Amino acid sequence: MSRRQDFARSLADLDLRRKMAVSMAQALGHRAARVAETPEWEALRDAAQAIRAYGLTHLDEMLAQFRHQLEARGARVHWAADAEAANRLILDVLRARGVTRFVKGKSMATEETRLNEALIAAGLDPVETDLGEYLVQLCGDRPAHPTAPAVHLSRQDCGRLICQHLGAPYTDDPTTLSLMVREDLRSEFLRSPAGITGANFAVAETGTVVIVDNEGNQGLVSALPDLHIALVGIDKLIPRLQDLGPLLRLLARNATGQTLTCYTTLISGPRQAEDADGPRELHVILLDNGRRAMLADPTARQAMTCIRCGVCCNICPIYSKVGGHPYGFTYPGAVGSIWAAFLSADPGAEELAHICSLCGACSEVCPVRNELSHTLAAMRRRRHRPWAERLGMGALAAVLARPSLYRLGTRLLRWAHPFRRLGAAVPPIRGWTLGRELPHPPSRSFQESHRRWGGHRRE
Amino acid sequence: MSSDVRLPGPVPVAGAGDLPEVFTAALASVSGEAFRAAGAAEAAQRLLEAVPPDGRPWFVAERELAQALGQHLPVTWTDRTGLAECQVSLTAAEWAIADTGTVGLLLDARQPRACYLLPEVHVAVCRTNALLPTLSDALLRLGERDQLPTACVFVTGPSRTADIEKTIVIPAHGPKRLIAVLLDEI
Numbered sequence: 300m301s302r303r304q305d306f307a308r309s310l311a312d313l314d315l316r317r318k319m320a321v322s323m324a325q326a327l328g329h330r331a332a333r334v335a336e337t338p339e340w341e342a343l344r345d346a347a348q349a350i351r352a353y354g355l356t357h358l359d360e361m362l363a364q365f366r367h368q369l370e371a372r373g374a375r376v377h378w379a380a381d382a383e384a385a386n387r388l389i390l391d392v393l394r395a396r397g398v399t400r401f402v403k404g405k406s407m408a409t410e411e412t413r414l415n416e417a418l419i420a421a422g423l424d425p426v427e428t429d430l431g432e433y434l435v436q437l438c439g440d441r442p443a444h445p446t447a448p449a450v451h452l453s454r455q456d457c458g459r460l461i462c463q464h465l466g467a468p469y470t471d472d473p474t475t476l477s478l479m480v481r482e483d484l485r486s487e488f489l490r491s492p493a494g495i496t497g498a499n500f501a502v503a504e505t506g507t508v509v510i511v512d513n514e515g516n517q518g519l520v521s522a523l524p525d526l527h528i529a530l531v532g533i534d535k536l537i538p539r540l541q542d543l544g545p546l547l548r549l550l551a552r553n554a555t556g557q558t559l560t561c562y563t564t565l566i567s568g569p570r571q572a573e574d575a576d577g578p579r580e581l582h583v584i585l586l587d588n589g590r591r592a593m594l595a596d597p598t599a600r601q602a603m604t605c606i607r608c609g610v611c612c613n614i615c616p617i618y619s620k621v622g623g624h625p626y627g628f629t630y631p632g633a634v635g636s637i638w639a640a641f642l643s644a645d646p647g648a649e650e651l652a653h654i655c656s657l658c659g660a661c662s663e664v665c666p667v668r669n670e671l672s673h674t675l676a677a678m679r680r681r682r683h684r685p686w687a688e689r690l691g692m693g694a695l696a697a698v699l700a701r702p703s704l705y706r707l708g709t710r711l712l713r714w715a716h717p718f719r720r721l722g723a724a725v726p727p728i729r730g731w732t733l734g735r736e737l738p739h740p741p742s743r744s745f746q747e748s749h750r751r752w753g754g755h756r757r758e
Numbered sequence: 759m760s761s762d763v764r765l766p767g768p769v770p771v772a773g774a775g776d777l778p779e780v781f782t783a784a785l786a787s788v789s790g791e792a793f794r795a796a797g798a799a800e801a802a803q804r805l806l807e808a809v810p811p812d813g814r815p816w817f818v819a820e821r822e823l824a825q826a827l828g829q830h831l832p833v834t835w836t837d838r839t840g841l842a843e844c845q846v847s848l849t850a851a852e853w854a855i856a857d858t859g860t861v862g863l864l865l866d867a868r869q870p871r872a873c874y875l876l877p878e879v880h881v882a883v884c885r886t887n888a889l890l891p892t893l894s895d896a897l898l899r900l901g902e903r904d905q906l907p908t909a910c911v912f913v914t915g916p917s918r919t920a921d922i923e924k925t926i927v928i929p930a931h932g933p934k935r936l937i938a939v940l941l942d943e944i
Contacts, residue, residue, distance in 0.1 A: 346769050449921050476922060478927075484931065577871045
């Protein structure tokens, strides 16, 4: 019930609606321009789909290869069964090296494990360096979008947060604000003993962690400190280096409408004896946290192929109105609603399968051709349904199967229409009528008109 | 990889066109700059016009292409310890990618990991004949090496952010300018 209220609250927030409308339209507009100038678009999607589908059946093989390659270069590869294990591993590595304050690159995996909260509780001091995450950290919030964390904040919100934090006079000019944050974080980069990042892909063949960003912070976080820790979901594995080609081209074009992000960083080990610089220690933590359960589920496993471009959020008639927060889960939108059923500690997260109009817009644009709305519909069908719903659907099925009952029903509905508000008082019906207006039925049904105009009825 | 693999081959790109032209236009569309020079002396001359030295030292990577240009420049050189304070970082790109206006850098003993990020201006020198149509072509070349360098990066334009109401701001944490130099001959 509370998730429902969260959605209702966001939906009623007209300021949020305005910000979302502008941002989503812009993201989709840029994407459409890239699609139009990429004649090989569908071929790229075919390739991306095939590459990611391969991962569903070869995960163990890829993980073993990835680990072998990275360890051969002196990196440490760890397994984390769940969020707590991952946070514990990271805390242990940081503590053993006496690290307290350190820089972080944007990472949804660390949002998923709530790493910052765990580290702060242990007395550590993580500093987010992506501007969006920096803003989200300043207001003690959570990201509202997988690629644009601060999409829910206006420039005035950003101005207040940044100026207050830095003790500067108020401005809401995005350029001035961004440069102030650049200045503030430059010294953090230069003195940080450790850097934590996520990964966009992990290449099995070469043992390579791939990170994309526009700001340059991921490169600094992974290059300057003496210790680099990357938290990588096991869904990020791809077989070959060359597979990055179609995946990266699709990722940027879908996410931000860029042809490629500014920086694509490929890290295949810690600093070697012959290297000029780079961290002496590289730890890669491979995170399960429900992913293997999703992979074992024939209905949902396809969602593991997601590359987190966020286009299913941008195009979603629901997400694009309310943003990511009411979902109450790290990954919002259609694909997030599938992931939540396996990754979320909240048993109520399965309810998210019902927060979807099944319009299928997401399936049409998904770069890896995930049938997201089909999956959500299938997940709904196997969920335990409340008695009122089962009774109602059973009755409806009985009526629809009998023409005479159906005709009687349409007449009854017409008579009952003036009393429709009474339905709002009955709890199981209220869930349906709240926020929906029962349309006034026409004075004649289609069948009646059909007969009237001389059509024949077939029984 | 095992033999049951049904992984796709590279996706061909329709109409690659004249690579230097495509590259220059693509880089310009992401606020980067590019010029083509016949030799190192000419390139250095054009570079000095584009980036007048302001007295701060320049970082010059220990790679042939960067050094070739660097020796024609009337600037003080710094090593990697001075990266945070220098004006320009002069690096050597292994490949340039026409389709997206991207330069690909190997980061190793002769080119430190942070060199392209800390200075205000990043100049990447690339041989004109190392221009490739797409990222996939560069990845195939990279994969042909016996071993990958522990770090490499593909750079597409100067650093940027759009986290405040989607307004694009340049720079974010990296350089304010990216200049690609296509060199026909050293």
